[in-house]
Amino acid sequence: MKELNxxxxxxxxxxxxxxxxxxxxxxxxxxxxxxxVHGGGSSASELCRKLDIPIKMKDGRRITDKPSLDVAVMVxxxxxxxxxxxxxxxxxxxxxxxxGADLNIIPAKIRSGTEIDYGFVGDITPEDIxxxxxxxxxxxxxxxxxxxxxxxxxxxxxxxxADTIASSLAIALGDKYSVNLTYCFEKNGVLRDIEDENSxxxxxxxxxxxxxxxxxIIHEGMIPKLDTAFGALQKNVQQVHIKHVKNLSNQIxxxxxx
Amino acid sequence: MKELNxxxxxxxxxxxxxxxxxxxxxxxxxxxxxxxVHGGGSSASELCRKLDIPIKMKDGRRITDKPSLDVAVMVxxxxxxxxxxxxxxxxxxxxxxxxGADLNIIPAKIRSGTEIDYGFVGDITPEDIxxxxxxxxxxxxxxxxxxxxxxxxxxxxxxxxADTIASSLAIALGDKYSVNLTYCFEKNGVLRDIEDENSxxxxxxxxxxxxxxxxxIIHEGMIPKLDTAFGALQKNVQQVHIKHVKNLSNQIxxxxxx
Numbered sequence: 001m002k003e004l005n006x007x008x009x010x011x012x013x014x015x016x017x018x019x020x021x022x023x024x025x026x027x028x029x030x031x032x033x034x035x036x037v038h039g040g041g042s043s044a045s046e047l048c049r050k051l052d053i054p055i056k057m058k059d060g061r062r063i064t065d066k067p068s069l070d071v072a073v074m075v076x077x078x079x080x081x082x083x084x085x086x087x088x089x090x091x092x093x094x095x096x097x098x099x100g101a102d103l104n105i106i107p108a109k110i111r112s113g114t115e116i117d118y119g120f121v122g123d124i125t126p127e128d129i130x131x132x133x134x135x136x137x138x139x140x141x142x143x144x145x146x147x148x149x150x151x152x153x154x155x156x157x158x159x160x161x162a163d164t165i166a167s168s169l170a171i172a173l174g175d176k177y178s179v180n181l182t183y184c185f186e187k188n189g190v191l192r193d194i195e196d197e198n199s200x201x202x203x204x205x206x207x208x209x210x211x212x213x214x215x216x217i218i219h220e221g222m223i224p225k226l227d228t229a230f231g232a233l234q235k236n237v238q239q240v241h242i243k244h245v246k247n248l249s250n251q252i253x254x255x256x257x258x
Numbered sequence: 259m260k261e262l263n264x265x266x267x268x269x270x271x272x273x274x275x276x277x278x279x280x281x282x283x284x285x286x287x288x289x290x291x292x293x294x295v296h297g298g299g300s301s302a303s304e305l306c307r308k309l310d311i312p313i314k315m316k317d318g319r320r321i322t323d324k325p326s327l328d329v330a331v332m333v334x335x336x337x338x339x340x341x342x343x344x345x346x347x348x349x350x351x352x353x354x355x356x357x358g359a360d361l362n363i364i365p366a367k368i369r370s371g372t373e374i375d376y377g378f379v380g381d382i383t384p385e386d387i388x389x390x391x392x393x394x395x396x397x398x399x400x401x402x403x404x405x406x407x408x409x410x411x412x413x414x415x416x417x418x419x420a421d422t423i424a425s426s427l428a429i430a431l432g433d434k435y436s437v438n439l440t441y442c443f444e445k446n447g448v449l450r451d452i453e454d455e456n457s458x459x460x461x462x463x464x465x466x467x468x469x470x471x472x473x474x475i476i477h478e479g480m481i482p483k484l485d486t487a488f489g490a491l492q493k494n495v496q497q498v499h500i501k502h503v504k505n506l507s508n509q510i511x512x513x514x515x516x
Contacts, residue, residue: 097359
């Protein structure tokens with residue numbers, strides 16, 4: 001099967017010219033076909049603060065009321081998405097930004113049945129993703145760029161965690177491609193010692209992950225990311241890596257195996 | 259030749275649930291293939307005010323510094339664009355939002371050689387528009403939705419007047435389609451008496467337009483719109499109409515002829 005690289009980046013790369021340039025430079029080296037999924041939480045929070053919109057969080061997940069949703073749509077699907085797309089085009093890398101509403105590509109269900117009301121938050125299932133258009137774009141050497149915005153097929157835009165979008169796309173496209181899913185963040189990989197950037201773990205399997213989690217070595221913020229990542233491996237995703245944006249095209253980073 | 263309907267709407271339709279519903283309802287009745295082009299100036303100005311970003315205008319055109327550009331990208335390519343797309347999807351009308359950067363569809367040149375510096379404003383030429391992808395989307399019954407955002411092919415997003423984008427798309431697609439271009443605004447058409455909504459002119463040709471302009475009957479705000487519209491007719495655009503969103507599917511409005 002043909003390889004497909006899916007790269008998830010935090011939206012904060014766009015806040016800073018140097019980080020954006022580093023990301024673009026390294027992403028251009030990644031072999032095609034390839035896909036970007038991005039968040040934008042920190043930029044959205046910043047805009048919320050400027051607009052006096054209270055930021056509500058629960059277990060690291062944003063509670064999305066209407067004003068927060070509007071900000072998320074503006075920042076994720078607007079500023080961050082189009083900035084990344086334009087930069088790629090500037091390097092002759094043909095890209096297209098696609099929210100979940102565009103071409104109905106990522107339909108979602110508004111989260112319900114939970115103890116607290118998360119607001120305009122969408123849960124997605126890989127089976128619902130419209131892989132037909134994605135595959136056609138990839139076949140034409142186009143790089144799809146997905147913000148963390150989905151919709152409920154009934155006209156309501158929703159906010160969906162970007163890590164989840166990345167793993168769901170990886171699973172959905174796993175039938176057609178040998179998918180290599182990479183989560184980029186600000187560390188060199190999963191660290192044994194949160195204070196030591198060089199303590200990144202080269203390989204980690206699910207059993208080791210559970211042990212390190214039980215020992216409290218893997219810290220809280222990483223847990224949902226790793227759970228999502230292992231979830232993708234348990235479906236039909238070939239490889240998952242966790243690494244720094246600057247190491248996209250080298251071997252530094254953590255490789256997850258089952 | 260097959261007919262193509264290009265509808266330009268102001269972004270302010272999205273500010274108001276009733277107006278948005280009216281637009282969507284009427285747009286659904288327009289025969290396919292069809293395209294939407296939208297602005298968003300009033301929403302962008304509102305967000306600029308909230309963020310204390312000074313709004314600079316010259317002859318009804320926005321001067322776009324970096325903070326204003328970011329707002330334009332957020333509001334036009336983000337909130338307004340994705341809201342329209344999601345609403346159309348909610349009515350089983352398959353749509354896709356495309357800024358000028360996406361698929362390199364509308365390349366622009368940053369405005370230069372003018373007396374004043376307009377900032378991040380892009381001028382476009384119909385010949386540069388990538389009609390290949392647009393035509394393919396139309397062939398698949400997809401409705402492309404264009405915000406007033408272009409880019410310079412070198413990674414810089416730009417703001418381009420939505421009326422100009424609409425007429426340029428109409429001209430660019432005029433070789434392949436019999437294009438019917440409609441400018442929607444808040445009046446019933448070109449009015450003989452600005453105070454009387456019922457004084458809309460049914461037909462106006464270029465000579466009559468010049469006369470009415472000379473007589474001061476056509477007021478200032480309409481002049482660039484009509485110049486752009488007559489410019490499209492002078493190229494290969496078949497029909498141009500100016501009408502209210504609520505009359506999209508009926509005969510009320512002004513038809514322009516050469």
